[in-house]
Amino acid sequence: MPLTAALLLTxxxxxxxxxxxxxxxTVFFTVVPGIAxxxxxxxxxxxxxxxxxxxxxxxxxxxxxxxxxxxITYAPVYGFYFGGQMHRVTSGIYTGKRPYxxxxxxxxxxxxxxxxxxxxxxxxxxxxxxxxxxxAVFIVSGMIAMLK
Numbered sequence: 001m002p003l004t005a006a007l008l009l010t011x012x013x014x015x016x017x018x019x020x021x022x023x024x025x026t027v028f029f030t031v032v033p034g035i036a037x038x039x040x041x042x043x044x045x046x047x048x049x050x051x052x053x054x055x056x057x058x059x060x061x062x063x064x065x066x067x068x069x070x071x072i073t074y075a076p077v078y079g080f081y082f083g084g085q086m087h088r089v090t091s092g093i094y095t096g097k098r099p100y101x102x103x104x105x106x107x108x109x110x111x112x113x114x115x116x117x118x119x120x121x122x123x124x125x126x127x128x129x130x131x132x133x134x135x136a137v138f139i140v141s142g143m144i145a146m147l148k
Contacts, residue, residue: 029135030135032135036132046119047109047110047117055078055101055106056079057077058076059094076099078108080108083115091120
């Protein structure tokens with residue numbers, strides 16, 4: 001029987017708050033990358049029409065936090081032709097650095113039924129990897145808390 005399972009079955013194990021917190025952290029950060037991967041795969045499956053897009057603009061968001069600090073995030077605005085029409089779509093993924101330069105050509109996939117939904121495999125794969133890496137750190141931390 002794995003050590004973690006043995007500890008979970010030990011009488012009195014759950015009396016310590018660190019064990020419960022570790023368990024919650026482990027479960028939560030196991031579910032989060034699973035959801036991110038599921039959304040990635042669903043979007044990849046829906047967006048099957050490959051198009052050549054041009055980054056027409058960069059959408060900039062400024063958010064302030066409770067301490068008065070300001071964070072700036074960026075998302076590309078793609079322009080492309082599909083179905084005989086010009087489309088202009090802002091990515092739903094905002095990052096702390098400019099993802100592309102204005103005028104840069106990128107290949108994206110769009111949903112043939114709704115070309116306003118697009119899939120930039122490079123950027124979205126990177127997002128899933130970041131979420132998974134951060135989650136792995138918290139999963140290990142949660143497991144350590146459970147073992148103490």
